[in-house]
Amino acid sequence: MNLADQAIGSYSGLTLSERFYLWVRSRSCPLERVCAEVPASGRILDIGAGSGLLARMLAASAPQRLVLAIDPDPRKIQFARKGSPIANLILEHRDPARPMLGESFDCILLVDVLYLLPPSEQRSLLEAAARSLLAGGRIIVKTMDTRKRAKITWDRAQEYTSIRLIGLTKGLGTFHVAPDVMRGWLEGCGLAVREIPIDRGFVHPHLLFIGQHPVAVG
Ligand SMILES: C[S@@+](CC[C@H](N)C(=O)[O-])C[C@H]1O[C@@H](n2cnc3c(N)ncnc32)[C@H](O)[C@@H]1O
Structure with a gap:
């Protein structure tokens, strides 16, 4: 099973349309290619993480990454949280005017x-x-x-x-x-x-x- 399908499998309680959205996203965007450019360890910030699919892929594939996934849309964060928690993944709703809150990555x-x-x-x-x-x-x-x-x-x-x-x-x-x-x-x-x-x-x-x-x- 590829990384995207594994990540989709880690969600639970999705509606049919949410599951369909994740499937389409995983097939229409080369997310694994994006993951390949991300360092295997360290503090990673995903701004505008949406449904959290990429963030789940990043966190699940490298435990040494600490992934902070943020989005200004509370509906998206609610969606992203539908699933088993991953120890090195934090999902947060944040004001788009202050995405980094003074932190470094x-x-x-x-x-x-x-x-x-x-x-x-x-x-x-x-x-x-x-x-x-x-x-x-x-x-x-x-x-x-x-x-x-x-x-x-x-x-x-x-x-x-x-x-x-x-x-x-x-x-x-x-x-x-x-x-x-x-x-x-x-x-x-x-x-x-x-x-x-x-x-x-x-x-x-x-x-x-x-x-x-x-x-x-x-
Ligand atoms: C097309 S989705 C992409 C989601 C995700 N990055 C992905 O690749 O699947 C765009 C996301 O950007 C978020 N967004 C919109 N305006 C934003 C802003 N000013 N700062 C950060 N995120 C924003 C939206 O809420 C939405 O979740």
Whole structure:
């Protein structure tokens, strides 16, 4: 059984539509590929963790990770908590204005979250996240590649349904920024940036950015 299916198996008391949502999410987003970029130990923050699927995968696959999964939508945290507790996973509802609460992390994830915020807020959130990295830590941003026209059109149609029509995701709309803009923001935070396309075999144009904080010398 793969990591995502194991994590789905750790939920209990789900409605049929919640179980279906997790199944679709696990098939439509390369979550295991995202996990592979996360350090195997240390303090991990998943901002906008939603249903908690990725956070469960991260915590269950590496006991040396301490995973804090937060979301501003209390319904999502309620959903994420439906399941057996995992010792190294904390799920919290937090004010989006103060996601880090002054804590520091080895890795901060923003997986399909930034596009819900207007560009100026995306940038501020990245800057706040960068200030909350421990030396040598990393920010992982999973976004969509706006250069891939057909795939991004499909993604926008789906997001319109999710946000505007059925209200499944909390957000003002969608604000995908071009990859060059995202790279510039991360580099502006003093991070060394890698860009990894991870959309092969998927209908969505999944794109990963890894922003690496320099290790302090001396
Ligand atoms: C599309 S879901 C992605 C959930 C999860 N990261 C995943 O990959 O499955 C976007 C999540 O971002 C959350 N969100 C919306 N605005 C946010 C903000 N300002 N700060 C943090 N999270 C936010 C939503 O509540 C939602 O759970």
